Amino acid sequence: xxxxxxxxxxxxxxxxxxxxxxxxxxxxxxxxxxxxxxxxxxxxxxxxxxxxxxxxxxxxxxxxxxxxxxxxxxxxxxxxxxxxxxxxxxxxxxxxxxxxxxxxxxxxxxxxxxxxxxxxxxxxxxxxxxxxxxxxxxxxxxxxxxxxxxxxxxxxxxxxxxxxxxxxxxxxxxxxxxxxxxxxxxxxxxxxxxxxxxxxxxxxxxxxxxxxxxxxxxxxxxxxxxxxxxxxxxxxxxxxxxx
Amino acid sequence: xxxxxxxxxxxxxxxxxxxxxxxxxxxxxxxxxxxxxxxxxxxxxxxxxxxxxxxxxxxxxxxxxxxxxxxxxxxxxxxxxxxxxxxxxxxxxxxxxxxxxxxxxxxxxxxxxxxxxxxxxxxxxxxxxxxxxxxxxxxxxxxxxxxxxxxxxxxxxxxxxxxxxxxxxxxxxxxxxxxxxxxxxxxxxxxxxxxxxxxxxxxxxxxxxxxxxxxxxxxxxxxxxxxxxxxxxxxxxxxxxxxxxxxxxxxxxxxxxxxxxxxxxxxxxxxxxxxxxxxxxxxxx
Amino acid sequence: xxxxxxxxxxxxxxxxxxxxxxxxxxxxxxxxxxxxxxxxxxxxxxxxxxxxxxxxxxxxxxxxxxxxxxxxxxxxxxxxxxxxxxxxxxxxxxxxxxxxxxxxxxxxxxxxxxxxxxxxxxxxxxxxxxxxxxxxxxxxxxxxxxxxxxxxxxxxxxxxxxxxxxxxxxxxxxxxxxxxxxxxxxxxxxxxxxxxxxxxxxxxxxxxxxxxxxxxxxxxxxxxxxxxxxxxxxxxxxxxxxxxxxxxxxxxxxxxxxxxxxxxxxxxxxxxxxxxxxxxxxxxxxxxxxxxx
Numbered sequence: 057x058x059x060x061x062x063x064x065x066x067x068x069x070x071x072x073x074x075x076x077x078x079x080x081x082x083x084x085x086x087x088x089x090x091x092x093x094x095x096x097x098x099x100x101x102x103x104x105x106x107x108x109x110x111x112x113x114x115x116x117x118x119x120x121x122x123x124x125x126x127x128x129x130x131x132x133x134x135x136x137x138x139x140x141x142x143x144x145x146x147x148x149x150x151x152x153x154x155x156x157x158x159x160x161x162x163x164x165x166x167x168x169x170x171x172x173x174x175x176x177x178x179x180x181x182x183x184x185x186x187x188x189x190x191x192x193x194x195x196x197x198x199x200x201x202x203x204x205x206x207x208x209x210x211x212x213x214x215x216x217x218x219x220x221x222x223x224x225x226x227x228x229x230x231x232x233x234x235x236x237x238x239x240x241x242x243x244x245x246x247x248x249x250x251x252x253x254x255x256x257x258x259x260x261x262x263x264x265x266x267x268x269x270x271x272x273x274x275x276x277x278x279x280x281x282x283x284x285x286x287x288x289x290x291x292x293x294x295x296x297x298x299x
Numbered sequence: 300x301x302x303x304x305x306x307x308x309x310x311x312x313x314x315x316x317x318x319x320x321x322x323x324x325x326x327x328x329x330x331x332x333x334x335x336x337x338x339x340x341x342x343x344x345x346x347x348x349x350x351x352x353x354x355x356x357x358x359x360x361x362x363x364x365x366x367x368x369x370x371x372x373x374x375x376x377x378x379x380x381x382x383x384x385x386x387x388x389x390x391x392x393x394x395x396x397x398x399x400x401x402x403x404x405x406x407x408x409x410x411x412x413x414x415x416x417x418x419x420x421x422x423x424x425x426x427x428x429x430x431x432x433x434x435x436x437x438x439x440x441x442x443x444x445x446x447x448x449x450x451x452x453x454x455x456x457x458x459x460x461x462x463x464x465x466x467x468x469x470x471x472x473x474x475x476x477x478x479x480x481x482x483x484x485x486x487x488x489x490x491x492x493x494x495x496x497x498x499x500x501x502x503x504x505x506x507x508x509x510x511x512x513x514x515x516x517x518x519x520x521x522x523x524x525x526x527x528x529x530x531x532x533x534x535x536x537x538x539x540x541x542x543x544x545x546x547x548x549x550x551x552x553x554x555x556x557x558x559x560x561x562x563x564x565x566x567x568x569x570x571x572x573x574x575x576x577x578x579x580x581x582x583x584x
Numbered sequence: 585x586x587x588x589x590x591x592x593x594x595x596x597x598x599x600x601x602x603x604x605x606x607x608x609x610x611x612x613x614x615x616x617x618x619x620x621x622x623x624x625x626x627x628x629x630x631x632x633x634x635x636x637x638x639x640x641x642x643x644x645x646x647x648x649x650x651x652x653x654x655x656x657x658x659x660x661x662x663x664x665x666x667x668x669x670x671x672x673x674x675x676x677x678x679x680x681x682x683x684x685x686x687x688x689x690x691x692x693x694x695x696x697x698x699x700x701x702x703x704x705x706x707x708x709x710x711x712x713x714x715x716x717x718x719x720x721x722x723x724x725x726x727x728x729x730x731x732x733x734x735x736x737x738x739x740x741x742x743x744x745x746x747x748x749x750x751x752x753x754x755x756x757x758x759x760x761x762x763x764x765x766x767x768x769x770x771x772x773x774x775x776x777x778x779x780x781x782x783x784x785x786x787x788x789x790x791x792x793x794x795x796x797x798x799x800x801x802x803x804x805x806x807x808x809x810x811x812x813x814x815x816x817x818x819x820x821x822x823x824x825x826x827x828x829x830x831x832x833x834x835x836x837x838x839x840x841x842x843x844x845x846x847x848x849x850x851x852x853x854x855x856x857x858x859x860x861x862x863x864x865x866x867x868x869x870x871x872x873x874x875x876x877x
Contacts (some may be wrong), residue, residue, distance in 0.1 A: 112466060138468040152459035163456055166449070167468035214467065336676060383862040387674060388821070390617050393811045398854035401809060405851035507809060511683055516679050539702045558694060562687030569681040570667055
């Protein structure tokens with residue numbers, strides 16, 4: 057498995073996923089170029105987490121392909137997708153609770169040949185604006201907002217080509233989600249492509265170059281944040297048709 | 300020093316038992332550290348014990364060779380068992396492996412080569428105390444060396460959260476199989492040493508009762524290191540003996556006293572032990 | 585011939601089902617395996633024996649022993665499980681502490697009764713008057729044991745379906761957090777579950793003692809593990825499953841004996857269980873595998 061970063065971007069081509077007859081995703085196509093930040097929004101149940109699951113290998117698409125440059129991801133098991141350089145966070149934080157903060161971050165570098173040094177851990181934590189003095193504390197003992205960012209640090213530790221963030225701002229206070237903007241921009245600046253699933257529209261507008269809107273598993277709009285915000289189909293999906 | 304020598308002379312069997320039980324506790328700890336409640340150690344122990352005994356009795360294999368083959372076969376059986384149970388977790392895995400143990404016991408009961416229900420006897424007792432404790436030391440050293448490797452990191456990640464482990468690139472299935480196989484190999488050592496330090500082997504020696512004993516030793520002692528395993532093994536081996544001695548000394552004529560104390564001590568350790576033992580077990584489904 | 589074997593299987597299975605239901609109730613509510621269940625089974629058998637030898641009529645002895653078993657179940661929870669619940673100790677540690685309690689119960693029984701086998705005055709199921717029904721035959725005592733088991737399971741079914749307590753139990757089994765939010769008194773419900781589960785297990789012990797006219801210290805051993813196979817077959821956490829599984833395994837075991845495979849019957853039983861676990865961890869009626877933490 058390639059250990060160096062394949063920087064050709066992620067291509068999702070006409071992907072469909074069904075669970076027992078119910079189509080969760082239908083013919084979704086999108087691209088996450090290196091260094092770009094793509095927002096993925098839509099009402100609850102639209103298929104956003106399913107898309108992240110499809111890209112990260114948790115579910116296998118029924119049709120369509122997912123590729124990282126020349127490498128086909130959609131047929132790979134989860135751990136090989138991760139080793140190819142696709143990192144993710146989870147909607148409901150999945151840290152290694154009993155392990156220390158430092159070990160959590162180090163775990164993210166599992167796919168790399170050499171383990172992370174203490175400096176490396178501190179540097180990653182700084183990048184996600186976690187100013188924790190005692191990195192040997194169990195990760196589960198930290199406040200919620202910090203746990204979310206440690207999860208991001210863990211995902212970054214493996215120097216991924218693509219980063220899938222599943223509602224990273226959920227449960228954060230306004231100050232924290234504002235801080236998140238520079239964190240996400242920083243990730244993209246280093247060449248990683250970011251897929252940001254979010255409900256926090258101000259965050260999406262602030263950082264995303266491009267936004268894709270899903271509803272009932274299908275793409276109903278895509279464009280810049282401004283364009284998408286004005287799109288009548290999007291307004292209808294979120295608010296229902298105006299009387 | 301003299302006192303120790305004296306103690307050993309009178310209680311060498313006990314000392315041997317502690318050694319073997321410690322090896323068995325270590326074998327289970329490997330699976331537990333990966334978050335797998337795989338309760339087949341007694342079965343692996345039995346397979347290895349019988350195999351190594353048969354090799355010695357029928358084919359006159361030297362001790363080390365029979366131990367080596369027994370360990371290999373145990374590890375193989377464990378690795379094979381890992382495949383059908385790969386999707387099972389928690390209590391389900393526990394019950395499946397208990398069931399496997401029962402099946403092994405019935406097989407041992409029904410074949411003449413294993414001596415049926417009467418088992419085997421007259422096994423050469425060449426696993427002396429030094430042999431057993433060298434074996435224990437080797438296992439402890441090996442596990443310590445492993446604890447510094449990426450494998451050990453992967454094992455702890457699998458224990459804490461399998462999904463997240465996959466998301467950082469851990470091949471969870473492979474880790475589970477390897478940890479089961481490693482546990483099997485160590486149990487194989489324990490089984491072979493058991494066979495060669497006892498005169499008889501019967502299928503009942505390796506049933507659920509034995510499995511419970513190993514589980515108790517492992518958890519009481521703490522699954523984290525060799526010292527804990529020896530502690531736990533020592534406790535479960537010596538406790539009945541100590542209470543028997545106390546009985547004799549005080550003249551209390553109740554046979555149940557020994558068992559009662561064992562149960563109460565077990566409960567006491569579980570209920571009042573530091574969060575460490577249970578802390579290791581707080582994991583996401 | 586087959587009919588007779590099936591009938592034997594039915595009778596055997598009824599008691600297996602009764603015992604297994606206790607496992608599944610506790611698992612459904614707490615996600616833990618109670619390895620002291622078989623010890624309570626044995627204790628109830630001895631209690632019934634003691635009562636019977638003091639002249640208490642058997643049905644009354646059965647009832648009293650079952651109630652005693654139920655109380656033991658509540659104590660078991662208080663001593664071995666509740667403190668661990670309070671500190672969020674997961675599911676392995678309670679398993680071990682249930683082993684501890686089982687050892688203690690075994691020790692106390694040994695202290696009171698020694699290691700000898702005890703017998704009931706009535707002489708066991710096989711010695712009772714025989715009834716012929718078409719091609720099958722059975723004894724009055726066997727029939728009574730069967731009917732008692734069925735009756736108890738029907739009572740359980742009624743409790744679960746038609747009472748507030750039953751609804752609480754089902755709610756807690758479904759989702760402990762949600763149930764608590766809806767106002768269910770968790771500790772009281774769990775206590776009640778243990779009472780019911782253990783009294784049924786105890787009843788199974790008394791009925792088994794009556795069947796074979798013997799109460800011994802290690803009578804819980806075989807059924808302890810078979811009970812596991814039953815709940816796997818039927819589906820963990822499903823009472824209907826435990827009942828169905830009990831009958832199925834009773835049938836498997838009797839047929840194995842009938843076909844001359846008696847020496848292998850345990851292997852067949854656990855082999856069937858193993859295959860089922862691998863193919864379908866949820867069992868025949870189970871709806872879930874493990875509750876998410």
